[in-house]
Amino acid sequence: MVDKKISSELVYRSADTLSVLSIVLLAYFYPKTYDLNPYLVAGLGAALLFGFVGRFTEIYASWGGRPFMRDEGMRLVVTWLATFLLLIFIIFATKKSNEFSRLILISWLLITPIALISSRYLLRGLQSALKTLGLNNRSIAIAGVTRQSLRFAQTVDSHPEMGLQIAGFYTVTDQESSHIPSQYAHIGDLETMLEAARNGTWDQIYLSLPAGWSPLDNDIINRLADTMTPIRLIPDEFTKTILSSRPMEMMNTPLVRLYDEPLTGFSALIKRVEDIVVSLIILALIAPLLVMIAIAVKVSSPGPILFKQSRHGLRGEKFQVWKFRSMTVCENGASIKQATRNDVRITKVGAFLRRTSLDELPQFFNVLQGHMSIVGPRPHAVAHNEQYKQLIPGYMSRHAMKPGITGWAQVNGWRGETDTLYKMQKRVEYDLEYIQRWSLWLDLKIIFATAFKTLNDKNAY
Template sequence: MTTTKPPIRTLAGLSFSANNSLYLLESLIEPLVMVFVLWGLSIYAENRISMSIFITSIVLFLITFPSGAKIRKGFFRMCRDVIAQWILIAASVLFFAYTTHYISLYSEQMILMWLIATPVAQIMALQLLKWTSPGLVQWQAPIQNALIIGLNEQGMMLADNLKEDYYQRTHVLGFFENRSTERLNLTPDYPILGDLNQLSSYLHSHTVHKLYIALPMSSHPRILKILDDLKDSTASIYFVPDMFVTDLIQGCVSNVNGIPVVSVCDTPFTGMDGFIKRTADILFSLAVLILISPLLLAIAIGIKLSSPGPIIFKQRRYGLDGQEIMVYKFRSMTVCEDGGKVTQATKNDQRITPLGAFLRKTSLDELPQFINVLQGRMSVVGPRPHAVAHNEEYRKLIKGYMVRHKVKPGITGWAQVNGFRGETDTLDKMEQRVRYDLEYLRNWSPRLDMLIVAKTVWLTAVGQDSAY
């Protein structure tokens, strides 16, 4: 098996090759192949591209672009990732087509050909791109010589990123740093070429294409002096502030009417991403509610007959931007706590009814929250909402706790499918849950949502010991 290098380390998730043409081509190739295979099969079977096929292809493209980096991986790992991603996408599309009866528009032969031909064509296209990528990178631009000003954590991370970037050819010549080697606690893989006073003369005697300033923001006067001294240089100059080493949420650079701004903490669901997320929530929730309506009725009758109290338990939770929302669940306890103090359910909790124990174990008590999704209060996938009393407690104890409310809470989430579901009887467990929630915010994509839904279905089928 071909070995692969570890993933590129980036500063706060900001890619230095995002504008690279090879990177863009790789991001497009899988969605485009998926669309062209669907169109080709439609022409082969019906001699035309029907409106239903055209709309389906648009939806497939939107949920799969950008497709992510795969050509750096070995062949077998690349095949594994393509097939795993395709299984999730195909299962979601077929589930929706089946529940809405659109599946009757296509023959079984066409569906089978589509399921087999798409991943095969994607793997072939990616392998062809991998074979031609060295030539594409070379054609794209010659080797670029780079210098880094500031030997520190972000400077070292930047050097490693430039060295390992598959999509561009950059040669790091070395560092310029005022501090002596005795004062530095770092051991760089590149030489220290001099101090900042020697930078100008070095640039005049060497060919340098790019110059990265990796000094801390506290060195503002020194940075301004460096920029002033570099006006006589033809090198492209980039500033890498030390904030990019911190734990940013959806960190990116944008502008407000021409003024550059850096996003430190933002929601991933803006623009087209927000439209895709909301559309997927509505369509999925409608399909699920229609499909399980007999089950909902049976559970409601069972709750009413098995114990006194309401069928639906309503509890205040924090939603998007920390605003209070009312969340629905099937009642599984003999109490309906929603005050200033809420006691979490524990193992062998006497308040849980016999039917309620089954509902909680199988997550069936959460099904009414699909109504919350249609209302716009929740999403299918997102950080799980906690009781208001728990929020007020943990926001004082866990750093970054309220950042999870930059998005709508979800019926299921990244933390839940990674083992942090149910009781959080220690502060460490809640910290781990929050860590996974923030990881979800940083790395959201439609594919990640589909993965979480698929894992949730699997874990629900096999049961979860942490759910009391």
């Protein structure tokens, strides 16, 4: 089967190389006369380094259907910063720094990420437009009519820019044909699907097994192994849990960690070092700001400067979280009302602090104490934990990791008042996804995203 998909990696690499080589143009148009050869060598070296670092940051992975700035754009910026620092180290190590203008290097540092993001954005838009027009698309078929496969089909239909066209459904059981939506064709049964997979009829086949049906019943997995068509599984809820869990081995027996400590050994050490280093740097930078906020809180309304409230930390242990007081009350009882928009309890200074998240700056001291992390599930009031653990399955699994000043749920828009159960469910969903996916890279991405999002967060009040 000939793959109809035009490889985008070569196009992206070419665009990235041109963006990185902007140093040559900067040197050429710089008013002073400079030898262009060192800049050309630096540009080509940076292009090679950028491609090498990009392998680790996965900037050439498939990004279809994922938010641009939150994922791809952020990785481009981090990749470029790492590339620039490596190149500067090489320039100074080889004692060639006198051959370069500092103004050109600084301009290069600032202009290149703009060029990288702009070119990627334009190329991504062009690719989406071509796919929307039906060019360079891939035909897919779905085997199995389940809630998960129908939801997947609806998502594909609502995103034509992904370049996927659904040919129809294969049925795994006889009862499924009546559940196929009218806009999709019934193109056969399981045996027909196997024949199509062997013949390469479709570019991809997505398998979604109904509840209670085992692939071993028809030896489906072994039979699909003899085909050349890419086969992808749409997991049910239990399979999704298995896939997101980590394997381990004990006494020569393979095991799967369904619910376990996500950070142990070296990973826990890395996160703790990250917390201490980042907290000390930030506290050193914001020390004058902390003093000014403390004075403003004290002068604006009667009451303490800091508000301390009980929270559940790692493994459910209680600790006192610190915030600048933003209300006229300091509730810490069995029943706590969440802050709402235009809440009369919020002071004028407190409204500004909450909108900009400045009220949470004292939590960096909680991080140094070891009760919190820079990034993690946001700590809820103890009263809210008691309420929601009865309503949301897996809610208390949030406490498998230290609570954070910011988190994956917050940068994805699930911050602020949870006035419906659905909002809290989505927050918990993102918290658990963060715990399962944790990496140092993910933490850095959330920290950068928080810095950009904080001043324009409509859910903060």
